[in-house]
Amino acid sequence: MILIGENIHVISKDISVALKERNTQVIQDLTRQQTEAGVDYIDINLGPARKNPEETMAWIVNTVQEVTHLPLCLDTMNPVAMGAGLKICKNRPLLNSASGKTDSREQMLPLAKEHNTDVVISVITDEGCPPDMESRTESIMETVAYANEMGIPNEDIWVDPIILPVSADQTQVKHDLEFIQNLNDLLPGVKSTVGLSNISNGTPEELRPILNRTLLVMLQRCGLYSAIVDSFDEEMKALVQGKLPNITDLIHRSMDGEDIALDGLSQQERDYAKTAKVLLGDILYSHAWLED
Amino acid sequence: MEYKAPIESYGGTVRELALGKEGHSIQLGGDTILPLHFFDEGSLPNPPKFALEIWDMEPTNWAESVKEPYKEVLNDPVKWAQKCVELGADAVCLRLVSTDPAEKNSSADDAAALAKKVMDAINVPLIVSGSGDETKDVEVLTKVAEACDGGRILMGPALKENYEAIGKAAMDHGHSLIAQSPLDINLLKELNIKLGKFFPLERVVIDPMVSGLGYGMEYGFTITERVKQIGIIHKDAMTQMPILADVSEECWKTKEAKASKEQGLMWEGVTAVSLLLAGANLLILRHPETLKLVKDTLKS
Ligand code: B12
Numbered sequence: 259m260i261l262i263g264e265n266i267h268v269i270s271k272d273i274s275v276a277l278k279e280r281n282t283q284v285i286q287d288l289t290r291q292q293t294e295a296g297v298d299y300i301d302i303n304l305g306p307a308r309k310n311p312e313e314t315m316a317w318i319v320n321t322v323q324e325v326t327h328l329p330l331c332l333d334t335m336n337p338v339a340m341g342a343g344l345k346i347c348k349n350r351p352l353l354n355s356a357s358g359k360t361d362s363r364e365q366m367l368p369l370a371k372e373h374n375t376d377v378v379i380s381v382i383t384d385e386g387c388p389p390d391m392e393s394r395t396e397s398i399m400e401t402v403a404y405a406n407e408m409g410i411p412n413e414d415i416w417v418d419p420i421i422l423p424v425s426a427d428q429t430q431v432k433h434d435l436e437f438i439q440n441l442n443d444l445l446p447g448v449k450s451t452v453g454l455s456n457i458s459n460g461t462p463e464e465l466r467p468i469l470n471r472t473l474l475v476m477l478q479r480c481g482l483y484s485a486i487v488d489s490f491d492e493e494m495k496a497l498v499q500g501k502l503p504n505i506t507d508l509i510h511r512s513m514d515g516e517d518i519a520l521d522g523l524s525q526q527e528r529d530y531a532k533t534a535k536v537l538l539g540d541i542l543y544s545h546a547w548l549e550d
Numbered sequence: 551m552e553y554k555a556p557i558e559s560y561g562g563t564v565r566e567l568a569l570g571k572e573g574h575s576i577q578l579g580g581d582t583i584l585p586l587h588f589f590d591e592g593s594l595p596n597p598p599k600f601a602l603e604i605w606d607m608e609p610t611n612w613a614e615s616v617k618e619p620y621k622e623v624l625n626d627p628v629k630w631a632q633k634c635v636e637l638g639a640d641a642v643c644l645r646l647v648s649t650d651p652a653e654k655n656s657s658a659d660d661a662a663a664l665a666k667k668v669m670d671a672i673n674v675p676l677i678v679s680g681s682g683d684e685t686k687d688v689e690v691l692t693k694v695a696e697a698c699d700g701g702r703i704l705m706g707p708a709l710k711e712n713y714e715a716i717g718k719a720a721m722d723h724g725h726s727l728i729a730q731s732p733l734d735i736n737l738l739k740e741l742n743i744k745l746g747k748f749f750p751l752e753r754v755v756i757d758p759m760v761s762g763l764g765y766g767m768e769y770g771f772t773i774t775e776r777v778k779q780i781g782i783i784h785k786d787a788m789t790q791m792p793i794l795a796d797v798s799e800e801c802w803k804t805k806e807a808k809a810s811k812e813q814g815l816m817w818e819g820v821t822a823v824s825l826l827l828a829g830a831n832l833l834i835l836r837h838p839e840t841l842k843l844v845k846d847t848l849k850s
């Protein structure tokens with residue numbers, strides 16, 4: 259599993275202040291820590307990057323590259339900032355992200371072609387996020403075909419099914435799993451990725467990690483290639499590296515429809531078994547699902 | 551080929567709950583079928599019940615058409631409650647509007663004394679509804695619970711902010727509790743889980759805060775429907791409680807209901823019947839003619 263470290267993100271207060279003050283130290287410390295934590299890419303998320311897009315992106319890309327050998331994943335909706343960043347990447351970067359939206363087709367995909375990068379393409383269209391498997395499949399087939407025509411091969415494309423918060427729409431997790439499972443039959447050679455932590459958006463802070471981790475194990479089983487994750491979640495890394503086989507086994511059995519008996523399980527195992535049930539839609543979500 | 555209608559059989563049961571003093575009690579819940587799906591396997595042992603509401607002060611903002619049937623008793627809650635019983639109510643809901651700090655801020659002791667007096671004057675169960683002020687309600691409902699000890703009233707609302715105190719008062723005096731959450735099934739379940747840690751869940755009624763026709767009724771409808779389905783089909787123990795549809799104020803505050811008597815009755819009636827179809831077990835109504843209309847509809 260390729261892990262993309264999400265921690266350099268403008269929504270984080272520290273990062274947005276560091277950006278404004280051009281504080282090299284903060285950005286480089288976080289880059290070093292993520293590199294040491296063993297992720298494969300460093301994500302740089304600038305959001306809409308409205309002010310000085312070119313200069314801001316160039317500054318942060320250079321600042322990060324000074325202290326890491328890892329490739330970068332550039333994450334901004336602003337094509338001007340995106341172009342400025344891609345131009346100066348030392349390693350082949352990942353453009354995050356393009357989609358089926360008209361402006362994305364017209365502005366982002368050409369950047370991927372021009373700079374010969376890998377590119378994340380999500381299922382989003384001008385109408386928003388398609389609600390079910392069929393419409394997501396239809397959307398991604400169309401956008402990937404469009405990218406192929408531009409000369410971007412499947413091998414350079416990382417498909418993103420868009421994870422929505424479980425607290426807002428519980429039923430979508432099953433669709434996501436099915437989507438990832440079928441992806442390589444539909445579009446041979448494409449890779450895949452997800453913004454993992456969005457599953458727990460809206461969930462109380464201390465309960466977020468277990469949702470993220472459980473979902474990642476499920477997606478991994480379905481063949482997910484990569485994920486954008488918290489670089490410092492050690493338990494998550496242990497799980498995807500197969501170091502907690504008892505937990506992985508519980509989650510896999512839940513996916514196979516087994517109704518796991520909780521008696522005799524450790525507290526940690528119980529929590530994972532309950533979380534798996536919530537994600538699979540077998541029990542109704544509430545913030546108190548672990549106490550259920 | 552002959553068509554055979556499928557017959558479904560589910561595994562979940564809504565908890566059964568008794569309100570009121572021995573001999574004058576009613577039962578809620580016990581459903582093992584979806585709302586009015588009498589063609590499936592299972593039953594609805596206790597048909598939906600209907601309460602009429604009274605206030606602890608003379609209402610100022612009610613439409614003439616809904617004041618009319620109560621015009622002689624509007625300033626006397628005890629007589630008003632008796633009138634409701636005469637008019638066929640299965641229960642009476644006393645709203646402690648005047649205790650609201652933003653209203654008259656009347657005292658908890660007065661409220662408790664009134665609740666007790668009303669309870670003793672009627673031979674149907676009493677529902678006591680606080681003003682909704684989350685701090686004042688704790689004080690008021692604690693006193694009410696004490697004064698009505700032994701009367702098995704239904705009291706609330708218990709919110710996520712004050713369920714511990716109000717739940718404790720209800721528990722200590724043998725009453726049932728209205729667990730209220732703002733139109734969100736996930737929060738609704740969370741509140742029940744938290745209550746379940748110390749409060750007997752067989753004494754909880756869910757209030758999803760439905761709204762009136764034209765003002766978001768479909769939201770309340772969906773939640774009511776899903777709570778019922780998740781309890782009965784998916785057997786989620788945390789949603790297997792009787793559901794309240796508190797429609798009276800939500801309907802009668804609309805300009806459409808206030809416009810004419812006929813329209814008001816329809817507004818309240820259509821809202822009530824819709825929520826019955828969604829799965830409500832207990833409804834609180836305002837106009838006695840709506841009560842009759844809805845009961846007749848249900849019978850037919
Ligand atoms: C009922 C309803 C609600 C109920 C949901 C009750 C529940 N959890 O059971 C309540 C009142 C809580 C609600 C709240 C909100 N809703 Co709403 N809701 C609806 C409504 C009227 C019907 C959906 C429905 O039940 N369909 C039938 C059932 C059987 O299908 P279902 O798959 O089980 O429906 C689920 C999903 O739709 C989901 N859901 C409900 N709202 C939202 C909002 C978002 C952003 C998401 C991802 C999912 C979601 O919850 C439903 C029940 O589980 C739709 C309008 C419509 N006609 O579709 C709007 C609608 C889905 N809601 C909307 C919005 C914006 C919201 C809020 C974000 C409003 C706010 N600012 O707080 C909140 C989000 C709350 C949350 N945590 O999900 C928008 C979504 C727009 C968009 N595409 O982003 C819609 C389309 C209405 C609109 N046009 O404004 N909603």
Ligand code: SF4
């Ligand atoms: S079902 Fe009713 S409310 Fe929903 S879209 Fe159709 S007409 Fe409108």
